[in-house]
Amino acid sequence: MNFEFSDDQKQLRDQARRFLAEKCPPKAVRAVLEGNALYDKALWQGLAEMGFLGVAIPEEFGGTGAGHLELCVIAEEMGRALAPVPFSSTVYLAAEALMLAGSSEQKQKWLPKIASGEAIGTLALFEGTGNPSPQAVKLSAANGVLNGVKKPVADGAIADFAIVAARNGSSGRETDIALYLVDLKAGGVEAKTLANLDPSRNQAELHFKDCKAEPLGAANEGWSILSRVLDRAAVLMAFEQVGGADRALEMGRDYALDRIAFGRPIGSFQAVKHMLADMYVSATLARSNCYYGAWALSTNAGELPEAAATARISATQAFQHCAKNNIQVHGGMGFTWEFDCHLYYRRSNALALGLGSLSYWEDQLIDRMRKKNAA
Amino acid sequence: MNFDDTPQEAAFRAEAKAWIAANAPKQYEDELRKSSLGRLVLSGANVLDVAKAWQKKKADAGWACLHWPKEYGGRGSSPIERVIWQQEEGEFGKLSRVFIIGHGMCGPTMMAYASEEQKRHYLPPLASGENIWCQLFSEPAGGSDVAGLRTRAERDGDDWIVNGQKIWTSGAHYSDYGILITRTDPTVPKHKGLTMFFLDMKSKGVEIKPIKQANGQSEFNEVYFTDVRIPDSQRLGKVDDGWNVSLTTLMNERMSIGASVATGFPELFDYCSNLMLDDGLAIDDRAVRAKLANWAVRASGLKYTAFRSISALSRGERPGPENSIGKLVAGSMIQEVATYALDLQGAAGVVSDPAQAEIEGKFQAMLLRSPATRVEGGTDEILRNIIAERVLGLPGDIRVDKDVPFNKIPTKGRG
Numbered sequence: 154m155n156f157e158f159s160d161d162q163k164q165l166r167d168q169a170r171r172f173l174a175e176k177c178p179p180k181a182v183r184a185v186l187e188g189n190a191l192y193d194k195a196l197w198q199g200l201a202e203m204g205f206l207g208v209a210i211p212e213e214f215g216g217t218g219a220g221h222l223e224l225c226v227i228a229e230e231m232g233r234a235l236a237p238v239p240f241s242s243t244v245y246l247a248a249e250a251l252m253l254a255g256s257s258e259q260k261q262k263w264l265p266k267i268a269s270g271e272a273i274g275t276l277a278l279f280e281g282t283g284n285p286s287p288q289a290v291k292l293s294a295a296n297g298v299l300n301g302v303k304k305p306v307a308d309g310a311i312a313d314f315a316i317v318a319a320r321n322g323s324s325g326r327e328t329d330i331a332l333y334l335v336d337l338k339a340g341g342v343e344a345k346t347l348a349n350l351d352p353s354r355n356q357a358e359l360h361f362k363d364c365k366a367e368p369l370g371a372a373n374e375g376w377s378i379l380s381r382v383l384d385r386a387a388v389l390m391a392f393e394q395v396g397g398a399d400r401a402l403e404m405g406r407d408y409a410l411d412r413i414a415f416g417r418p419i420g421s422f423q424a425v426k427h428m429l430a431d432m433y434v435s436a437t438l439a440r441s442n443c444y445y446g447a448w449a450l451s452t453n454a455g456e457l458p459e460a461a462a463t464a465r466i467s468a469t470q471a472f473q474h475c476a477k478n479n480i481q482v483h484g485g486m487g488f489t490w491e492f493d494c495h496l497y498y499r500r501s502n503a504l505a506l507g508l509g510s511l512s513y514w515e516d517q518l519i520d521r522m523r524k525k526n527a528a
Numbered sequence: 529m530n531f532d533d534t535p536q537e538a539a540f541r542a543e544a545k546a547w548i549a550a551n552a553p554k555q556y557e558d559e560l561r562k563s564s565l566g567r568l569v570l571s572g573a574n575v576l577d578v579a580k581a582w583q584k585k586k587a588d589a590g591w592a593c594l595h596w597p598k599e600y601g602g603r604g605s606s607p608i609e610r611v612i613w614q615q616e617e618g619e620f621g622k623l624s625r626v627f628i629i630g631h632g633m634c635g636p637t638m639m640a641y642a643s644e645e646q647k648r649h650y651l652p653p654l655a656s657g658e659n660i661w662c663q664l665f666s667e668p669a670g671g672s673d674v675a676g677l678r679t680r681a682e683r684d685g686d687d688w689i690v691n692g693q694k695i696w697t698s699g700a701h702y703s704d705y706g707i708l709i710t711r712t713d714p715t716v717p718k719h720k721g722l723t724m725f726f727l728d729m730k731s732k733g734v735e736i737k738p739i740k741q742a743n744g745q746s747e748f749n750e751v752y753f754t755d756v757r758i759p760d761s762q763r764l765g766k767v768d769d770g771w772n773v774s775l776t777t778l779m780n781e782r783m784s785i786g787a788s789v790a791t792g793f794p795e796l797f798d799y800c801s802n803l804m805l806d807d808g809l810a811i812d813d814r815a816v817r818a819k820l821a822n823w824a825v826r827a828s829g830l831k832y833t834a835f836r837s838i839s840a841l842s843r844g845e846r847p848g849p850e851n852s853i854g855k856l857v858a859g860s861m862i863q864e865v866a867t868y869a870l871d872l873q874g875a876a877g878v879v880s881d882p883a884q885a886e887i888e889g890k891f892q893a894m895l896l897r898s899p900a901t902r903v904e905g906g907t908d909e910i911l912r913n914i915i916a917e918r919v920l921g922l923p924g925d926i927r928v929d930k931d932v933p934f935n936k937i938p939t940k941g942r943g
């Protein structure tokens with residue numbers, strides 16, 4: 154058994170961590186948070202130059218072709234650094250959808266641009282309150298023309314193209330849902346930024362009005378493709394969450410060592426020690442579940458749906474747990490704008506909702522475990 | 529990243545599998561599968577006899593204490609082979625419960641500190657289960673604070689004379705030998721005046737009194753020592769260095785990471801998959817599903833954390849204090865799981881009679897045994913301290929007694 158990342162992958166992690174420490178300090182996250190830009194363009198270009206945007210994209214489409222384990226490693230570092238760039242939308246969702254279901258022309262057109270940082274992509278799925286479900290997709294597709302509203306769409310106001318879930322049938326079955334690829338710069342779509350929990354990442358509302366769109370994948374397979382894309386993204390997002398959880402834990406630990414109260418470091422009070430120990434436990438369980446997800450993702454294992462839901466739930470819980478208790482460890486300082494604790498708190502809660510909420514994934518997990526047991 | 533065996537590991541697994549298939553006591557497999565924390569009943573047989581017979585059979589064929597050297601009754605296997613064995617032994621591994629302390633703690637301590645002759649004499653029958661060993665550490669005065677122990681050993685020529693009391697000694701009533709930590713110098717701070725021995729539990733002056741536990745069973749005991757003579761040759765480590773010897777014992781405990789701690793989750797999942805509630809199967813109920821999912825990811829997290837540790841082992845790394853999380857997570861989880869399983873049964877959950885209760889009272893037995901898991905072998909609080917201090921690097925607790933001579937430490941909390 155070798156349930157670990159390889160030495161090369163660990164080296165890649167160190168490289169990514171060094172790169173992000175330099176190019177993405179908290180100051181850079183704040184610049185986007187405070188509204189100076191919708192995302193960090195220089196960082197995005199830097200990530201492209203490092204080859205990080207295309208690690209899982211095959212060489213023939215302009216990527217480095219390294220693979221999904223490498224992408225997991227980078228995702229974790231992006232989460233640690235709270236990178237204020239459209240990485241998850243572009244790389245976990247749009248690129249994965251293209252690789253799973255795109256025609257060779259579509260791949261040829263968009264994947265190289267993703268790898269080079271020229272194109273930002275996203276997935277337009279949600280239409281207001283609710284979790285991923287075929288019934289919730291109302292936006293209509295008729296004769297290659299889309300009409301309707303998607304919100305929230307992560308990075309919707311900065312994306313160049315979107316994969317859009319649309320309804321093109323009325324049988325009431327999930328085969329009514331099809332996926333479309335839309336060039337957002339070609340007209341027919343209006344984007345409006347939405348104030349959101351974590352302004353270091355963009356959230357938008359997209360209005361599609363007689364918008365021209367090309368199909369992505371077979372018309373009646375939209376939902377099944379989408380489910381697979383969400384599973385793959387769930388694993389990658391979980392790595393981002395674990396990266397964030399680890400960093401929040403470290404911040405709490407460091408503060409507990411430095412802050413003195415009652416004549417001793419607060420980290421010597423058991424209430425604080427045990428709170429940090431519990432954060433470590435959450436983060437460790439989540440990391441182990443993420444490795445399980447990484448294995449399933451990189452080998453296309455039949456267990457991927459179960460592994461993805463497991464990693465997603467565990468990592469969501471861990472990041473939320475670590476981020477909120479990091480504030481608690483910091484006391485009043487933790488509740489200031491100036492300290493970085495709230496950046497992690499915001500991100501942990503935003504990521505918890507982005508691909509469907511915790512309760513949605515809990516439900517999914519039990520379904521999938523039952524299927525496996527029945528089989 | 530993969531879960532695959534190397535060709536060598538695969539060959540070992542195949543050999544183990546074949547041997548187990550041909551030799552395991554199959555007639556008990558079903559009952560073992562149904563057993564759980566707090567309940568192990570084999571109809572028409574004494575569990576201890578069955579356990580000893582299985583252990584002996586394994587030892588005769590070279591499958592006992594795999595990671596021990598051959599000359600001491602083991603197989604000289606790698607840590608990873610030991611894990612593979614445990615995976616293959618499956619349900620039959622539940623029969624090893626009575627040997628866990630001897631094999632996991634006493635044996636390794638003997639291996640580190642006993643003479644060569646003693647090792648060759650005592651270890652093979654320990655490995656084969658012919659002798660059972662117990663661990664005489666905890667006392668009324670100290671469990672977490674085991675260094676606060678008061679049992680005295682005083683030198684008398686070539687012997688030591690031991691007086692005092694141990695408590696919570698698992699299996700003392702059926703043990704042949706034990707490792708015993710005593711105080712040899714009460715005038716120095718508590719960690720500095722301790723000495724370790726091993727002794728024959730049939731020695732004159734040893735009196736064993738079973739303790740009736742909260743769940744009604746009697747697994748642990750009080751052990752009284754009245755002028756018990758132990759030859760100096762049975763001392764383990766230097767005089768007054770017993771604390772360091774005990775640390776070796778505890779560190780070795782961590783090597784047994786392959787043996788996973790029960791969480792109760794697989795049992796609960798099965799139960800909910802079959803249980804009919806008023807409006808359908810329990811597992812179709814949203815509230816039930818949310819609970820199950822939370823426990824599912826914890827159980828899975830433990831499983832894959834263990835896999836990471838196994839991978840580290842196979843790279844030759846030593847397991848560290850981070851392995852404390854297994855029991856910490858599983859202990860409170862099995863208690864929550866059992867509580868919830870009874871909640872699903874409504875008022876009938878109160879019935880524990882195996883003839884009447886749901887799945888033969890499995891969850892009732894689990895509920896009543898579960899508090900002990902959070903105490904034995906290091907309480908939840910001590911495990912959190914270990915993680916906080918040794919993994920996260922936070923300061924140790926303030927110890928008011930660290931530099932005080934042992935005989936000057938206060939012994940009462942109030943008044």
Ligand SMILES: Cc1cc2nc3c(=O)[nH]c(=O)nc-3n(C[C@H](O)[C@H](O)[C@H](O)COP(=O)(O)OP(=O)(O)OC[C@H]3O[C@@H](n4cnc5c(N)ncnc54)[C@H](O)[C@@H]3O)c2cc1C
Nearest residue numbers: 663664665666670671672696697698900903904905907909
């Ligand atoms: C089923 C079972 C089997 C056992 N088998 C054996 C055996 O075979 N051999 C053996 O030697 N012992 C055995 N024990 C004893 C076990 O190791 C001790 O019970 C355990 O270490 C706790 O010690 P204690 O009972 O003295 O409780 P205490 O140490 O008095 O603890 C009481 C409470 O105080 C808390 N506490 C104590 N110190 C601290 C601290 N520093 N910080 C925070 N909280 C603290 C504890 O967490 C606990 O909640 C067994 C116990 C059980 C339940």
